Amino acid sequence: MFHYVLRRLMIAVPSLLGISLLLFTVLAMAPGDPFSELVSNPNIPPEVALSLREKFGLDDPLMVRYWNWLVAMVQGDWGYSFISRINVDTLILDRIPVTLLVIGSSQLLALCIAIPVGVYAATRPYSLFDQIASTLAFIGFSLPTFFTGILLILFFSIHLDWLPFVYRADIPETGWRFLWEHFKQMIMPVAVLGLFQAGAWTRYVRSAVLDVIRLDYVTTARSKGLSEKVVITKHVLRNAMIPVVTLVALQMPAIFGGAIVTEQIFRVPGIGSLIISSMLANDTPVVMAVTFVFSALVIACNLIADILYGWLDPRISFA
Amino acid sequence: MSPGREAWRRFKRHRLAVVCAFILGFIILAVLLGPWIWRVPINEIDFTARMQGPSWAHPLGTDDLGQDLLARMLYGGRISLAVGLAAMVIAITVGVVVGAVAGMSKGPVDVFLMWLTDLFLSLPQLPLLLLIFYLFNDTLKKWVGTEMGVFILVVVVIGGLRWMPVARLVRAQFLSLREKEFVEAARALGASPWRQVTVHILPNAMGPVIVAATIDVAAAIIAESTLSFLGLGFPPDIPTWGRILFDAKDHMDIAPHWALFPGLLIFITVLTINYIGDGLRDAYDPRRVL
Numbered sequence: 001m002f003h004y005v006l007r008r009l010m011i012a013v014p015s016l017l018g019i020s021l022l023l024f025t026v027l028a029m030a031p032g033d034p035f036s037e038l039v040s041n042p043n044i045p046p047e048v049a050l051s052l053r054e055k056f057g058l059d060d061p062l063m064v065r066y067w068n069w070l071v072a073m074v075q076g077d078w079g080y081s082f083i084s085r086i087n088v089d090t091l092i093l094d095r096i097p098v099t100l101l102v103i104g105s106s107q108l109l110a111l112c113i114a115i116p117v118g119v120y121a122a123t124r125p126y127s128l129f130d131q132i133a134s135t136l137a138f139i140g141f142s143l144p145t146f147f148t149g150i151l152l153i154l155f156f157s158i159h160l161d162w163l164p165f166v167y168r169a170d171i172p173e174t175g176w177r178f179l180w181e182h183f184k185q186m187i188m189p190v191a192v193l194g195l196f197q198a199g200a201w202t203r204y205v206r207s208a209v210l211d212v213i214r215l216d217y218v219t220t221a222r223s224k225g226l227s228e229k230v231v232i233t234k235h236v237l238r239n240a241m242i243p244v245v246t247l248v249a250l251q252m253p254a255i256f257g258g259a260i261v262t263e264q265i266f267r268v269p270g271i272g273s274l275i276i277s278s279m280l281a282n283d284t285p286v287v288m289a290v291t292f293v294f295s296a297l298v299i300a301c302n303l304i305a306d307i308l309y310g311w312l313d314p315r316i317s318f319a
Numbered sequence: 320m321s322p323g324r325e326a327w328r329r330f331k332r333h334r335l336a337v338v339c340a341f342i343l344g345f346i347i348l349a350v351l352l353g354p355w356i357w358r359v360p361i362n363e364i365d366f367t368a369r370m371q372g373p374s375w376a377h378p379l380g381t382d383d384l385g386q387d388l389l390a391r392m393l394y395g396g397r398i399s400l401a402v403g404l405a406a407m408v409i410a411i412t413v414g415v416v417v418g419a420v421a422g423m424s425k426g427p428v429d430v431f432l433m434w435l436t437d438l439f440l441s442l443p444q445l446p447l448l449l450l451i452f453y454l455f456n457d458t459l460k461k462w463v464g465t466e467m468g469v470f471i472l473v474v475v476v477i478g479g480l481r482w483m484p485v486a487r488l489v490r491a492q493f494l495s496l497r498e499k500e501f502v503e504a505a506r507a508l509g510a511s512p513w514r515q516v517t518v519h520i521l522p523n524a525m526g527p528v529i530v531a532a533t534i535d536v537a538a539a540i541i542a543e544s545t546l547s548f549l550g551l552g553f554p555p556d557i558p559t560w561g562r563i564l565f566d567a568k569d570h571m572d573i574a575p576h577w578a579l580f581p582g583l584l585i586f587i588t589v590l591t592i593n594y595i596g597d598g599l600r601d602a603y604d605p606r607r608v609l
Contacts, residue, residue, distance in 0.1 A: 018438050026451060138597075142590035144541050146548045146561075147582035150568055158572045250440065257445030261545055265568070275446060276549055279453045291450050294443040302441060 001310060008306045012299050019295040020073075024066050027288055073292070079285035081278075088289045092271060096293070098167075099270030102189050103259050109194030110201055117198075118205025119232060119240075122213060133202060140199020145258045149192045149265040156188065163188055167268040189266045193258050197251070204247050208240040242313050249305030252298050326526070329602040336598020339591035346588055350396035359387045361394050361558060370574040380576040382566065391558035392581060398559050399540055399585075402474055406539035409478025411532050414485025419516060421486065422493025432486075440483045445545065448476050452551055469553050477542045478535075485531050492524035526603035533596035537589045544585050560585050 072078075078088040121130040157165040164185050173181055212218065213236055221231045260272035267273065271290050278286040331337060359377075365385030372380050379388040421432040452472060459468030496502060497520065505519050546552035547561025548568075555562065560581040567578035 015438060015441055019441060022438075022442070023450070026454065029454075138590065138593060142537070142593050143586050144544060144582075144589070146545060146564060147586060150564065150571065150578055150582060154571050154575055154578075253441070253443040254445075256443045257545070260445050260449075261548065264549055275449060279449055280550065287450060287453060291443075291446045294446045295441065298441050298443050 004310045005307055008303055012303045016296060016299050020070065020292060021066060023288065023291055024069060028062055028065065078289045081283055081286045088285050091286065092289060092293060095269055095271045095274055098268060099259060099272060102186065102268060102270065103255060105186065105190045106193035107197065109190055110197035113198040114201035114205050118202045119209050119237065122206045122209035125210060137199040137202040140195055145192050145196050145261050146265060148195065149262060152188050152192060165266060167266050189262045189268055192262050196258060197255065201248065204244050208243050209236060212236050212240040238312055242309065245305055245309050245312065249302050252301040256294050256297065326602040330598050333598040333601055336595050339594040343588065343591040343595065347400065350393055350400060353393035357390060357393065359390045361390045362386055362556065370570065370577065372576050379580045382577055383570060388577065388580060391563060392560065392584060395558040395560050395563060398553065398557065399543055402470065402543045403536040403540040405474040406478040407532050407535040409474060410481040410535050411485055411528065414482035415489050415528065417482065418486040418489025419493060422490040422497065423512060423516060436483045436486050442480065444480045447480065448542065448546065449551060451476050465554050466557065473543055473546065473552065477539045481535050481538060485528060488527045488531060489524055492527065493520060496520045496523055530596050530600045530603060533592055533599060537592040540585065540589060
């Protein structure tokens with residue numbers, strides 16, 4: 001198992017480097033220039049502008065610039081935001097916990113819905129429960145997240161006035177009130193993301209369990225006299241989860257996209273809304289850094305999925 | 320019976336998918352022919368009719384400038400559907416080419432292409448879409464004009480980030496079909512690899528690809544709507560469905576119909592496409608007895 005994890009780590013690092021190279025190349029190919037303002041400013045003589053460019057290495061070949069950028073990133077120097085006037089890494093570190101909290105809770109919610117419903121629907125295929133669950137799952141992942149968010153706001157915040165729809169990071173309460181207020185404002189964003197994912201995952205879980213439940217070893221387990229519950233949880237589930245884990249890992253990039261939309265709707269101060277506001281304000285260092293952070297998160301999630309995959313299926317880690 | 324006819328026969332037995340195919344066909348027809356029948360202009364500003372609910376004069380209501388929503392949604396539907404279809408074509412083309420090349424060649428080419436596919440799969444789609452949009456929008460605007468530039472950008476990026484599952488599917492199909500007897504027979508009769516691929520292997524590999532294509536259209540429509548909803552994407556005067564939602568989301572307490580109709584329409588379009596895809600998957604699945 002340890003060797004498997006090590007091998008997976010060794011693959012993840014080149015992937016991260018490859019993605020960073022891709023992002024940097026995209027940025028380098030883009031027109032526009034951090035110093036374009038200086039060039040058009042009549043107060044600055046052209047020699048000064050030129051020497052500034054040379055000092056910051058803007059005219060060096062691509063690979064040299066990439067190398068410098070990479071070294072700087074690794075050392076923790078992520079640049080300086082044009083708009084917010086603080087270091088980019090401070091800005092990102094401020095906002096990442098919120099995003100991770102919302103995404104993590106929504107994934108947990110999705111799993112808690114999808115696995116029981118999917119397993120139950122698979123053990124009673126084509127029954128009423130199964131058909132209702134499948135239809136709801138279809139509806140769940142056909143509803144775009146921005147529409148569900150809007151509907152929830154319309155219903156719970158405007159009509160019923162139960163839940164706040166603007167996320168506040170500075171709730172003035174303490175203790176249990178603080179947790180309760182925090183929880184209330186997190187319900188809708190987490191529900192929007194979670195229900196969307198739950199729809200897709202319920203279908204995956206159902207089809208994976210359906211594939212496994214017909215196999216011979218399950219019949220053997222039943223004929224040994226084990227209760228149905230034990231058969232399902234100990235034998236079927238662990239093997240059915242293997243393809244589900246792969247599919248969940250493949251969906252990680254999409255989940256971050258959904259988080260961006262949700263943060264915009266509910267004004268959650270996470271890195272998703274940071275990327276949107278930086279783009280609208282032309283704040284390039286922040287845009288680059290946040291995109292890189294997203295890619296790193298995706299690779300980290302893929303790594304976790306690979307490790308889970310290796311744990312669930314011993315054949316993989318011994319290969 | 321050819322695989323296409325057989326699949327069509329099985330598809331017809333999936334009643335829900337056929338109903339959804341009719342609904343989708345109706346939406347497509349409405350969007351294509353609607354503007355000829357409902358001739359209210361999309362940008363006729365009328366401040367006396369601001370944010371009215373559905374009425375006979377304006378069947379879907381009006382927005383805050385008094386513009387008729389039905390006309391705007393019919394116009395925007397054309398763009399959303401066009402983006403969906405074009406992005407799907409790009410994704411399928413690139414995916415089939417990459418998958419076919421990887422599937423037919425053994426060794427380093429295959430390994431490299433699969434590593435490239437995995438790399439692209441790790442890219443977060445929406446942030447990258449936003450990034451490329453942010454960087455290249457102005458240049459394209461100067462070259463081909465605003466609307467066409469945005470259209471090309473959106474279609475290329477959305478399609479360019481969805482070819483990976485198709486490539487994997489095609490490669491898996493190729494790897495299994497390549498060893499079958501009928502291909503071996505063709506090889507023995509002297510068929511060139513090109514002929515083997517185009518005449519023998521590819522037509523039999525298209526089943527899962529068609530299913531993936533329908534899912535891609537749905538995903539592309541959602542991606543384009545998301546982009547418009549975030550305020551990026553097409554210019555503000557072009558009423559794509561996502562853009563109408565973007566404008567409507569701040570006025571939901573006084574004019575809920577403004578947000579509900581485009582949202583519902585996106586939902587119904589995507590839902591029907593998903594059901595059709597599901598029906599197609601069942602129709603092409605050799606293991607199910609239908």
